[in-house]
Amino acid sequence: MKGKNLGAQALLLNINPRAFYSACGCHSLNLTVCDMAKTCGKAKDFFGIIQRIYTTFANSTKKWKILKDNIGDGLTLKSVSSTRWESHINSVKAIRFQISDIRKALLQVADVDKDPKTSSEAKSLANNELGDFEFVVAIIIWYDILAAVNLISKDLQSKDMLIDVAIEKVQGLITFFKGYRDTGFTTAVEIAREIALEIDIDPAFRKKREIKRKKQFDENPDDVLDASQSAQESFRINYFLPVVDQAIASLTTRFEQYKSYEKTFGFLFTSHALNSLDDKNLRSSCSSLETALRSGDKSDIDGNDLYVELKLLQDFIPKEKNMGPIDILNFLKRLNCFPNATIAYRILLTIPVTVALAERSFSKLKLLKSYLRSTMTQERLSGLTLIAIENDILENVSYEELIEEFISRNARRMSRFC
Structure with missing residues (x-):
């Protein structure tokens, strides 16, 4: 998930953008x-x-x-x-x-x-x-x-x-x-x-200019600051x-927040970091990650299952190549049998380093919500905002197929009423 997607989600969900700025x-x-x-x-x-x-x-x-x-x-x-x-x-x-x-x-x-x-x-x-x-x-x-x-x-x-x-x-x-x-x-x-x-x-x-002052009779020369x-x-x-x-x-x-990220997700940063852990440290890291991702009685991952998956993954990953989190996630997708590890790496890759693109997303509001659009509904504003933010994805969309689908739906609706 990129920074602009974070901004789009915050904007569409009416979340204060300052929540994203802390990191x-x-x-x-x-x-x-x-x-x-x-x-x-x-x-x-x-x-x-x-x-x-x-x-x-x-x-x-x-x-x-x-x-x-x-x-x-x-x-x-x-x-x-x-x-x-x-x-x-x-x-x-x-x-x-x-x-x-x-x-x-x-x-x-x-x-x-x-x-x-x-x-x-x-x-x-x-x-x-x-x-x-x-x-x-x-x-x-x-x-x-x-x-x-x-x-x-x-x-x-x-x-x-x-x-x-x-x-x-x-x-x-x-x-x-x-x-x-x-x-x-x-x-x-x-x-x-x-x-x-x-x-x-x-x-x-x-x-x-050196300020001269009167020397006291009981003054110790060692207590005077070095004027030279x-x-x-x-x-x-x-x-x-x-x-x-x-x-x-x-x-x-x-x-300092980066240190907490490193403490929680550090063993997932590279394949060498993962392979360097013994059974005890790997189990402890999986348990700590489960605790960090827990909300109430639910957690995004199961620590014991994650330990079993990563223990098996250590044998699957090539030892001669140091793989990053994106490479490891793509590797897991191809295998399609490590659900907890896949979730853990997805969460790791969604941690925002900067929200510069998210800020630009919020700046789109002043272009969309103008005085001429004062009566715009929330649904239309969200749609226009999403189009403006994700314009690079919109360029790859085939408009002709969308138009044909829209016409065909209207044609079926018209035949239903006739």
């Missing part, structure tokens, strides 16, 4: 980036600066032409999305790889624009933001982070994504952030220094580490 991987990634952007004041200000740069050029066609003349056929500036945080990669990428050209365009706008406010804004962005080494380091860090998150988000939205593959990708993303926490900052600083030399700015972190902490180390501790640590914590917390 959506893309929503969880989106909220993870949102959490990262709120970790500290500098992280919040960063995306505000990105939006200010875009707004400066987008306010008029003349300023946009100045931008295009400087970047040529390069990446176009994008507005910062207020909802899809992982799509911020498009806004950051254009500045990350064209910071020199964009800075020149801002200085040119500051020179030619007659509006003092606009001229001052453009000059401030060129000198104070793009001319600040901290901002250059920050844009490299955020590009690395958003590129990794966006890559996984795109993969999770694929139609054939399975829950076991999604778990591996999310675990890989967590591993990436753990490694990036150790080496990412040093690499970002080195790249930022090369860019700083290219755009002719000081490749050093801005030192804050470098500006670079301060940036790493107060900016870089909170953002990356928040990413690791959010991913671990928001994808």
Whole structure:
């Protein structure tokens, strides 16, 4: 069952779509980036600066032409999305790889624009933001982070994504952030220094003015904080580490539901995982799955029967090939003698990784339920919604056969009344 089918069922059964969002991987990634952007004041200000740069050029066609003349056929500036945080990669990428050209365009706008406010804004962005080494380091860090998150988000939205593959990708993303926490900052600083030399700015972190205070007579020198902490180390501790640590914590917390899926269905993910279980562990896994699928006094499967079927299936499945859940389900259909195992694998394959397609299904309502169709019945609305959602299946339907069947039914009805 695909994501759009889930959305269609929820829509036709009058189920709140938020019930499907709790397990959506893309929503969880989106909220993870949102959490990262709120970790500290500098992280919040960063995306505000990105939006200010875009707004400066987008306010008029003349300023946009100045931008295009400087970047040529390069990446176009994008507005910062207020909802899809992982799509911020498009806004950051254009500045990350064209910071020199964009800075020149801002200085040119500051020179030619007659509006003092606009001229001052453009000059401030060129000198104070793009001319600040901290901002250059920050844009490299955020590009690395958003590129990794966006890559996984795109993969999770694929139609054939399975829950076991999604778990591996999310675990890989967590591993990436753990490694990036150790080496990412040093690499970002080195790249930022090369860019700083290219755009002719000081490749050093801005030192804050040291606040002098009166020393108390009974004060222990060991209790005083180390005032000699470098500006670079301060940036790493107060900016870089909170953002990356928040990413690791959010991913671990928001994808905790995936761990419960893995604990319940993990022994069914691959043929190698199934064959690796001994009798005791296999029986325990079947019993746990029966309990998880139980509702009241009824369960979708019988744990003891499932154990017998899977024990026999271990001898049927080829040992040299590692089969996935779809391959195993097709194998079971050909044999047609493993009812409980077939149900278990069907349930496994219906777990939604993402509901991006389901969201698009709900968006069909505003196209169908218009003011001109205010008196539409529920049956007609459900029919039109199903047609709109499953339009790819509808393209393969033979209309001529349906028309002929409809005419033949009417002809029989007419002869009955005559």
